[in-house]
Amino acid sequence: MTNVFRMTTLTACVLSSLTLTAAKQGNDVGATGYKGEDGLFYQLQSNTLQKGTSKIDAKLQQLAAKKSQDELLDVIIFVKTDAVEKQLKAIDKRYQAQLEDLSKQLKSIDLKYRPAESLSEKQEQEFMQSKAAMMTAQDKQVARATKKELDDIRDQARQEKAKLVEQIAQNKMREISDLVRANGGKIQNQTALNSAVGAQVSAAMLEQIANYPAVTFITVDAKPDYEVNVSVPSARYNTWHSANFDGYPYDFGVVDTGVRENHPAFVGNNFCSKPGSSVTGDHGTHVAGIVISDDATYKGTAPGTDSVIWANSGNQSTTMSNMQWMLSGTCQGPEVVNHSLGYGVADDTDYSVTDAFYDAFVQNYNVMVTKSTGNSGWSDSAPRITHPAPAYNLMAVANMNDRNTTSRTDDVRSGSSSVGPTLNGRRKPDIAAPGSAIMSTNSDWQSEADFISKSGTSMAAPHVAGAIILMEDGGNHTAMAQKAVLINTADAWDSKNTATTSDDGQVSGSHWDKSYGWGYIDMWESHYNRGDYFVSSVIPRNNNNVANDYKLFKGKMYANEKATLVWQRRANFASGPTGNAYNLSDLNLRLYQEGSNVLKDSDFDGDDNVHQVAAAGTMDAVIKVYAWSSSFDGASSESFALATEENFAQVTPPSLQIPSQSFSGTPFTAIPVAVKVRNNGGVDSCSVTVTRGNVSGVSGPTSVSIASIADGGEGVANFSLNAANGSYSIPFTATTTCYNETFTTSGTISLRSQIIILPPSF
Structure with missing residues (x-):
């Protein structure tokens, strides 16, 4: 894919435990960073404070x-x-x-x-x-x-x-x-x-x-800012509902202003709130209704959700503490936590000490967090998204205006929706969802209307939270795989990098945009491809052809269809400034036509944990996920999720074999030698070069090229050799460079050259 934004350094909170990635073959690596496959230099951080550096944040000192x-x-x-x-x-x-x-x-x-x-x-x-x-x-x-x-x-x-x-x-x-x-x-x-x-x-x-x-x-x-400024059919959630996927028996978590549990649209839902929590405004009830409302007219995205686990948000520490309570209390644990609030525009740092909490939460508990990007609107150069949207593992959601129609073609972002990228150019937002003039449940329903309209990224984020619950219902129980599928099935939208929305619209293939992220959520497509993903892992780059630092996947792709790779920034429970948020591993993504080493598309970006490629036309595709890092900070392997189209399979690489064969002929005449080469791998090889070793007494071509060999198939390299009288063992090697790896095998052919004396004829 083509990246709109690139960064030259990767910065994080000053105390993050980020040990230096080891040197990579052919790369310029120094004491502070490394050169990525995209040609850019990425700076890494030490896990210790420089001598004399204060433990007190500069902003706090100023305050x-x-x-x-x-x-x-x-x-x-x-x-x-x-x-x-x-x-x-x-x-x-x-x-x-x-x-x-x-x-x-x-x-x-x-x-x-x-x-x-x-x-x-x-x-x-x-x-x-x-x-x-x-x-x-x-x-x-x-x-x-x-x-x-x-x-x-x-x-x-x-x-x-x-x-x-x-x-x-x-x-x-x-x-x-x-x-x-x-x-x-x-x-x-x-x-x-x-x-x-x-x-x-x-x-x-x-x-x-x-x-x-x-x-x-x-x-x-930091104090919170609640990010408020026909969504179910326009984003196509009804496709799931009509197929009997409604969210049961999975659970929704929300940190907000509280949820009015007795709302008529919440009949049938179970609720569990932290002791001492209360309804302090209408924001939280409205957000909850976008997910769980079972009203016939204003139906939520996942109306069959079993339980709602809620607690009040507040200052940053309060919100974090209440999210931790959701997993350790007596309630059923949520599969997703919605976070429709922000803690200041993220123009101060690329990745704050509190952003790291959200990465640890998603990674360690396998619970997605859906975060509103904010309502600070457009900027030509500076990020307007709010903390903790820069966190790697959550889903940062932009606000799409569906114009109150079920058609998607005229939909554009809300002018108030905060744009990215992050301060250092990382790709955020992740996705866009309806968030303008959303009718949902009113906390004051007993004295006012049951449903009221609100707008903002606060309303967009729970649309994605509902999508996560439906993904759970559809059989996808891994947070990074849920993220991969929703991004892969989104429709790419382009802002043309202008503040106006008059020139915005859908584009084909893969495209990340500072307004729309990876695109406009499409729940029809995510429903069809809900199970089309892989969760696997790679070890650090080792520069051999063994398929442990890379994995191959093959299947059919039509024009503009995509594949999306997601992995996580690992952080154990003592994340961020306490010493255990690690450098992001550098994984990359390539797309090939099966049987060809010609690169069709790639994503080499070194600072993001979402990569995407797209097919220009119908093709039998091979997708390669691989490690560019030659060591992983804090781990010996890196897990990832890859979302694809249907009927893809993880496959073994080409595996060549030259079986034993025997040939015979007479001296001083050309002897045809048809060297068989088998491919025992799970994917077609590229063209194969078969090379003959030098043996005294044997002459003729030293190498012959043959076309791609199908997986499980066989190719033949036809040599025409001359040999003096005698028996020979001739070594041959077969080599293919395919999918940016080189595979070689060796074998020996028996050749007998002898003069045949025929008896006289009478």
């Missing part, structure tokens, strides 16, 4: 200077705690077999109603309207029960992980809390996931707290 010494400041104190990454992985491993078995059962049911062949978009629509796509009542019942069992097990695993995280962090956080209280400060909350203590402390206390050995960083506890 404290304006206050009296005894005036209280809202701060977040980050504390160093013990790592728990191995224990979290052990919990995942214990539940893995059960979850995989249940997922396979659901997959087998789903495959019964899928076409065996790859289809064009028009054919896909025709198939989905046919009776062949309609699930039987028995299969619906079995699938529903299996989903409930799977959801219960995942809840159990998440709660176990959350409690472990809290257990590890509690002693250090209590230690700091006691220190704050002893000096006249107040504790607001604690968040175990990133070992953060929200507190009110005086300006005079800051240095004393910063000097405490367990404290790693202190920053401002």
